[in-house]
Amino acid sequence: MVPPGGYGWWYIDALSDDGAHGLTIIAFVGSVFSPYYARARARAPAGAADPMAHCAINVALYGPGVDAWVFTEYGASEVERRPEQLQVGGSSLTWEGDCLVVRFDERTAVLGQRVAGTVRLYPSAFPDRPEPIDAHGRHTWFPAAPHAHVVAELTAPALTLRGTGYHDANFGDEPLEAGFVEWSWSRAALSDRTVVLYDAHRCDGSQLQLGRVFHADGRVEPLAAAHAMKLGRTRWWIARSTRTDGAPATVIRTLEDTPFYARTQVATRVGEVPVRAVHESLSLSRFCSPLVQTMLPFRIRRVS
Structure with missing residues (x-):
């Protein structure tokens, strides 16, 4: 249950075995990056806006001939939650046995281009270790299936992707920007393990490492x-950093470059093994700026 003013998101990413293509899918209840949810919290007593009125699906595709980005926000009438499934608009996340199946059929905000397909994520194991990431227990990270294999069959645009996958979830009893100023996160997959790094500057001045x-x-x-x-x-002057065990780390390509968020593919090593990591940098202070809040509706398609 996501409390009033809070959030929950379910995150999946994948990189193809040849490194050419990537995808990211995020389902939100209480969309943390929604200007509409931010306005609703500002109007509601004690910020207690209804998160179910601001659910969303974000799909991002990267690679030659398939770059696409969708962020669609839905009202409560378009959302259904069951223990094994989250349905948001025309998209869903469903556990079918030990496989997480994501089906999406969305359209881009500006040109209305269709982005549709089915993604199957096969976890190696389920660690079941939720971890608080703030000092007060208001924000929790749940690495649900950090080491996984993904098969994606997309119809719009046409693409078949097979590669490494990752799935986690985050939950908060308050807005994300109430707990954090900025953070960086990365995951790198090897054949037998996945390495995850999480670093954050919290609003109370403490650090997460x-x-x-x-x-x-x-x-x-x-x-x-x-x-x-x-x-x-980045081009928007977002600082990016990571940690290693002494190995170098370099940017392969910037996958997403926005005024408050960047997603990057990074080359590094784990021990002596070369790896490609998915890396993100997030500035909540940038997100809260009036200029960014004014820009966001142009990237989000709102369906009431």
Whole structure:
């Protein structure tokens, strides 16, 4: 249950085995990046706006001939939640046995281009280790299936993708910007494990520095990765950084570049093994700026 003014999101990403294509899918209840939800919280007593009135599906495709980006927000009448399924508009996330099946059929905000397909995520194991990421227990990260294989069959645009996959979820009892100023996150997959790094600057001045190794057999180990590495700023001047165990880290390509958020493909090593990591940088202070709030509706399609 997502409390009034809070949020929940379910995140899936995949990189093709050849490194050419990537996809990211996020389903939101209480869309943290919605200017409409932000306005509703500002009007509601104590910020207690209804998160079910602001649910969303975000689909991003990357690679030659298939770049596409969709963010559609729906009202409560278009949303259905069951223990094994979340249905938002024309898209759904459903557990079918041990496979997470994502079906989406959405349109872009400006030109109305169709983006549709089916993604199947096959987890190696289910660690079942929710972790608080703030000092007060108001924000929780749940790495549901951090080591996985993905098969994606898209019809619009036409694409078949097979590769490494990742699935997690985040939940908050308050807006994301109430707990954090900025954060960075990354995941890198090897054949037998996935490495995740989580770093955040919290609003109370404290720092989150978390590293985990998720083995394919379900074991979970801490990871220090003590060497800080700068990855350079984006065109919107968003700072990007990561941590490693001493290996270099370089940007392969910037997948998404916005005034408050960047997604990047990074080349690095885990031990002696070369890996491609999915990396994100988020500035909540940028997100809250009046200029960015004015720009956001042009990227979001709202369906009441």
